Amino acid sequence: MIDTKLNSLTIAAALAGAVSMAAFAAPTTVHAEDEVQCYGVAAAGENDCANAAGTHSCAGQSSVDYHGGDWKLVPAGSCEEMGGSLEPFEGVNPNPPA
Numbered sequence: 001m002i003d004t005k006l007n008s009l010t011i012a013a014a015l016a017g018a019v020s021m022a023a024f025a026a027p028t029t030v031h032a033e034d035e036v037q038c039y040g041v042a043a044a045g046e047n048d049c050a051n052a053a054g055t056h057s058c059a060g061q062s063s064v065d066y067h068g069g070d071w072k073l074v075p076a077g078s079c080e081e082m083g084g085s086l087e088p089f090e091g092v093n094p095n096p097p098a
Helices: 002-025
Strands: 035-039 071-075
Touching: none
Parallel strands: none
Antiparallel strands: 035 071
16 A cells, blocks of 8 residues: 555656646746747846746846846847847847847
């Protein structure tokens, strides 16, 4: 009987862990069609959601100004004008927004 309880708890814990890891692996954000994720334009603490590299999972958790893995929602068509990128990149933006 103890083995059955232990096996059930082990399976339940493994399943809960897998589900929670899946939530962190693919963060999604709902935004308007006229907005895009612009990487490299968020000052530290001003990002809108999870880092592309998975180093943090929430808005406002960036610790580096204009990091290429952190993004903000901006109006479509304005990202490149701000010096950002529509794709995540390594390092820090060499041409951050003024």
